[in-house]
Amino acid sequence: MTENRLTTGSKAPDFSLADAQEKSVSLKDFAGKKVVVYFYPAASTPGCTKEACDFRDNLNSLASAGYAVVGISPDKPAALAKFSSKESLNFPLLSDPDHAVAEAYGAWGEKKNYGRTYEGLIRSTFVLDGSGVVELAQYNVRATGHVAKLRRNLGLD
Template structure:
């Protein structure tokens, strides 16, 4: 059942999606047409690495927004778990439930992983930046949870916070 998806490249059209947010609302990529969107995929809410990454995005949200970027976090978690995560960490950007990981697969963020000698299918921590025209401006796969937002900011040409 190896279904390693094709990774996106700069210039590709970002796959459309509509998912349920932590607050129960539906959020679509098309809701952000004409805006720059950072779509980041993380394996599981309330785990140490994912919490660090989410809090880094939260803490950088002001400067990202000032540069015109909206942040969307996607994971295979349920909306209920995402709501708890949002509340616990006072996250101020939408977390979306990709429970069947179809969006992660479409974005190349679902596939074969190796951990402690075991090979399995799972979410690949990834960040895709979608431009105002709906095309991929930046695609980063197998990113580290710690320090990723600072690196992303540098890669986007934003001043360090």
């Protein structure tokens, strides 16, 4: 839904979603902290695994710069738990099975793949300041190299 796309200065939509342990995690839980919220299509797929592992491997430098990281996908908590455990992920993954949060962030919409058009999750990343305002909104990001590019955009390299 491209009409819902967020831009710099937008107030990020609040959310409350289940994590891999089925515990509720809300954007309000990060009040006062900068947070990277990224949307990915499906746990345990090659691109999503590469992106998640890049966030895992860069979490210390992101955290030392004051950023928390949260990944959101349509996967059920059980799939998130398996993915998180298998890849030793060190940040929360949240379940958005009805893609309501993805839609609110403009990260759900029309996609094209091999000549087929369908509705799906658009790989997207948002950097929010401590009051939930969007500092950076990136849509249609590539899984490979995305975290390195994000670090450059944030001035961390």
